[in-house]
Amino acid sequence: FCFPCRHFATQTTIKPGKHFGNRTFIEHGFRKWKDFTSLLKQHALSSGHKTASLAWQEYTKIKTNSSACVVDQLVSSHGAAIAENHSILKHFKVSILCASQGIAFRGACNKGNYIEILELVASTQPNLFNRLRSRYGHYTSHQYQNDLIHSAAEVLRESIVEEVRQAKYFSVLVDETKDVSKKEQLCLLLHYHRKGIIQERALGCFHIENLNAQSVSNLIIQEVQHLKFDVNYTVAQCYDAASVLSGHLTGVQTQIWEQIPHTIYVHCQAHKLNLVI
Structure with missing residues (x-):
């Protein structure tokens, strides 16, 4: 047998002939010892053998040089x-x-x-x-840092939303503050029950142009619906003593109550403590 031809020869490199067409050096093995020398020389000079030998050499180089594999x-x-x-x-x-x-x-x-x-x-x-x-x-860069913050916030918000959906019922807590650029930000939090414990989670701060009761109540309903919550599962609302929020005539608590009649208003305990101090 011829090692390179047996392992690396292809149909395109094998030409018809007495000792090549019948795949002597590949399948059956050479047996005609009478013409041993001349036939081996003829085979060694054939294009098929040369092509198979080159393929063998390339394979050997690849195996010996792992970085080329x-x-x-x-x-x-x-x-x-x-x-x-x-x-x-x-x-x-x-x-x-x-x-x-x-x-x-x-x-x-x-x-x-x-x-x-x-x-x-x-x-x-x-x-x-x-x-x-x-x-x-x-x-x-600061753009990448902001992107990372927003991405982490989105994942956290999705986790909170899933917990609220499992709890089904929830209450809203809202307060307003100004940021360093003097823009009004409305902070929205949710209270819900999970595994026997009341959870309080912030959903975010939302810029608001007008602080009248109508604008605030619309923003609350809008954000709750944006998270695909059913507003009818809102059981309570909590604000401080500002008349815009807690006013019983035209305040936010009244406007929310008109849309969701079963929601009760609870004064924020943190603000009560602050007033005592």
Whole structure:
């Protein structure tokens, strides 16, 4: 048998002939020892044998050089992608840490907590370290930080919404405050029952142009419906003593009650304590 021809010959490289058409060196084995020398030389000079020998040599090179092996390259590339993704996850973890602890992400005269913590983590993570030192793709700009915050908030909000749907009944808590840009923000929270414990979760702060009772009540109903809750499952509403919110004639509590008659108004206990102090 001819080793390269037996293992690497193809139909296109085998030409018809007495010793090639019947695949002597491939299937049956050479037996005509009388013409041994001449026939072997003829076979060695054939294009089919040369092509098979080249294929054998290429295969040997690939096996001896693991970096050239396609399979090894795919495995190595897959492992590198996993390591790269793990380094990117550190961005999310640092974002969640800053958000959950109430730490400011950016600073006025320094890099900010987000980048400083990320660089601290990168000191023990080579992939993350190289990413932060690269010119592009380090994902630390303020736009990326905001995107991470919004993404984490969306996932958290979806979790809260699912818990409220399982609880079915809920109450709304609303208060108003101004942000640093002097814009009015309406804070919306929900109370609901889960596993024997009353849960209080904030759904967000919403900018509102007018603080009249009609605008506030419309925003509350709008946001509750936006989350695909049935407003008829609202059992209570809680505000402070401001007449716009708690007024019994034209306040928010009255306008909500007119749309959902079974909702009861409860004065905010935190504001009561504040008034006592």
